[in-house]
Amino acid sequence: MYLTNGYLIFLILLIAWAGVLLAVRQLKSAKHISLYGPTVMLKTEGGIKLIERASKTKFWIRYGDFAIVVGIITMIATTGFIAWEATLVFLVPKSSAPSIQTLLAIPGLNPLIPLSYGLISIIIGVVLHELSHGLVAASQKLKVKTVGALLFIVPIGAFVELDEKELNEAARLKRMRVQAAGTMTNLVIASVMLLLFLSSFSGVTPIMSGAVITQTYHNVNPGLHDGMEIVSLGDAQISVNALDNIMVKPGVLTNATIIYNGKTEFTQVYPGVTIIQVFRGTPAAAAGLQSGDLIVSINGTTIYNEENLSTYLDATKAGQSITLDYLQLNNQSIRELNATMILMNKYTFYASYQPSVNSFLFNGTGFMGISTAYMGLEAIDASTIPEIMSNPFNYTHNLTSGALLLLFLPYMGLSPLPNSITQLYRTPLSPAIFWPLINTVYWLFWINLLLGMTNLLPLLPFDGGYIFKDTVQAIAKRLGVREDERTSTAVALAATALIVGLFVWLVIGPLII
Numbered sequence: 001m002y003l004t005n006g007y008l009i010f011l012i013l014l015i016a017w018a019g020v021l022l023a024v025r026q027l028k029s030a031k032h033i034s035l036y037g038p039t040v041m042l043k044t045e046g047g048i049k050l051i052e053r054a055s056k057t058k059f060w061i062r063y064g065d066f067a068i069v070v071g072i073i074t075m076i077a078t079t080g081f082i083a084w085e086a087t088l089v090f091l092v093p094k095s096s097a098p099s100i101q102t103l104l105a106i107p108g109l110n111p112l113i114p115l116s117y118g119l120i121s122i123i124i125g126v127v128l129h130e131l132s133h134g135l136v137a138a139s140q141k142l143k144v145k146t147v148g149a150l151l152f153i154v155p156i157g158a159f160v161e162l163d164e165k166e167l168n169e170a171a172r173l174k175r176m177r178v179q180a181a182g183t184m185t186n187l188v189i190a191s192v193m194l195l196l197f198l199s200s201f202s203g204v205t206p207i208m209s210g211a212v213i214t215q216t217y218h219n220v221n222p223g224l225h226d227g228m229e230i231v232s233l234g235d236a237q238i239s240v241n242a243l244d245n246i247m248v249k250p251g252v253l254t255n256a257t258i259i260y261n262g263k264t265e266f267t268q269v270y271p272g273v274t275i276i277q278v279f280r281g282t283p284a285a286a287a288g289l290q291s292g293d294l295i296v297s298i299n300g301t302t303i304y305n306e307e308n309l310s311t312y313l314d315a316t317k318a319g320q321s322i323t324l325d326y327l328q329l330n331n332q333s334i335r336e337l338n339a340t341m342i343l344m345n346k347y348t349f350y351a352s353y354q355p356s357v358n359s360f361l362f363n364g365t366g367f368m369g370i371s372t373a374y375m376g377l378e379a380i381d382a383s384t385i386p387e388i389m390s391n392p393f394n395y396t397h398n399l400t401s402g403a404l405l406l407l408f409l410p411y412m413g414l415s416p417l418p419n420s421i422t423q424l425y426r427t428p429l430s431p432a433i434f435w436p437l438i439n440t441v442y443w444l445f446w447i448n449l450l451l452g453m454t455n456l457l458p459l460l461p462f463d464g465g466y467i468f469k470d471t472v473q474a475i476a477k478r479l480g481v482r483e484d485e486r487t488s489t490a491v492a493l494a495a496t497a498l499i500v501g502l503f504v505w506l507v508i509g510p511l512i513i
Contacts, residue, residue: 040151047147055138064136064177067184075456075464086502089509112410117439121447129182134160136181140174142166176470179463186452193445200438201390203428206382211238213379217276220292220329220376221269227420229382232257233271243374247304251296251327262423270294273309274376282369283341296325306374316366318345343367382424415442458495468492
């Protein structure tokens with residue numbers, strides 16, 4: 001198995017960093033530099049007095065109390081989410097298995113996390129995380145020994161070093177306040193940045209009405225690609241309904257006006273509903289239909305758009321015979337073909353392949369066995385992107401779906417938005433200022449949410465692992481368990497093994513099923 005460039009770079013960096021760690025390890029007498037796991041700590045006593053002065057308020061103790069409650073709730077929710085993801089592994093094909101690069105949230109190495117925005121967000125998140133530990137500790141008269149910078153190949157933030165012996169011997173509630181404070185700060189930053197992000201898009205409006213291409217599937221129209229905005233097709237202006245209800249004759253070379261990188265361009269395209277996938281064992285597969293075929297008509301009725309196709313097929317019956325006229329477009333050559341097939345029962349297909357979305361309403365309805373997209377592409381109305389960004393919960397009509405949509409913007413190619421798309425909109429500030437600012441705000445939200453939720457997993461030596469251990473010990477003591485310390489340690493280690501096992505399963509599960 002050959003290493004990809006990403007894996008090779010990662011391996012080289014790890015080897016180089018291992019050399020750095022070995023060199024630091026030899027500096028046994030060094031006062032201001034030491035190892036902390038796979039990281040290097042650069043220490044100083046400067047700044048401790050400032051932390052102690054800032055901590056002289058009861059706010060930080062109350063903050064720690066609130067952080068414990070939020071931390072335990074978030075721990076349960078995050079663990080449940082990972083467990084739920086583990087059950088979905090059975091539905092992930094091998095070709096879609098996540099790579100190591102994607103799972104490691106290292107800016108630059110992970111292709112989804114931009115190097116600049118990612119580093120800025122991690123540094124800010126880690127610095128404020130550690131500062132919160134120090135403030136809550138100092139407010140409870142716990143000693144702060146040193147502060148400094150934390151390096152792992154690149155600077156990843158700062159740290160506040162406490163007196164570990166004093167912290168371990170402190171009252172359980174004091175200890176838990178300190179442990180929960182850092183992750184609470186990450187969640188607060190994420191919440192504030194989310195509100196800023198959502199509110200910022202209220203002033204973003206499209207320069208022109210049209211359909212923005214978000215994905216292309218086949219080479220039916222090679223001149224079209226992601227980020228283009230289709231303004232007109234033939235005599236039809238593309239407006240609110242994008243391409244869903246357009247009535248342009250299918251399969252006939254048609255003039256189109258597009259905007260790309262801020263410039264208006266003219267090209268020619270083949271309109272029509274394009275087959276994206278042909279399902280095995282269906283009438284379409286038996287008739288020889290292929291991905292990329294462009295549908296012209298069914299039983300002499302012209303199919304202009306996907307709404308036409310859906311309406312026509314929903315009116316058919318299982319066992320009904322239809323004749324499909326279609327085009328095959330290969331290297332600019334056109335073949336006019338037709339196929340006759342007997343439709344199968346839609347309910348039967350979904351019962352076997354997609355039972356979660358099956359419906360008794362499908363029973364008896366004709367089914368051809370294809371998935372389609374207009375002109376072989378996915379597109380949304382130009383006004384939809386600002387609507388998604390400003391109110392994803394309203395767009396999806398569901399709180400959970402809206403939250404997932406926000407988190408998956410990088411996977412959709414919408415954060416950071418490519419220049420080809422940003423140039424389609426008017427912004428309240430200069431675009432040169434607005435878009436970098438928006439991207440920074442989004443990644444501060446994304447990274448801090450990730451830091452907060454990850455650190456709150458019941459996973460030693462993360463903050464959540466220690467919070468979990470102390471919580472278990474408190475419960476054990478309340479129940480009268482004699483060896484509450486040993487019991488809590490055993491349960492915490494078991495939880496750690498479980499979480500690590502779930503992460504390993506998420507990586508290798510799709511490859512072995």
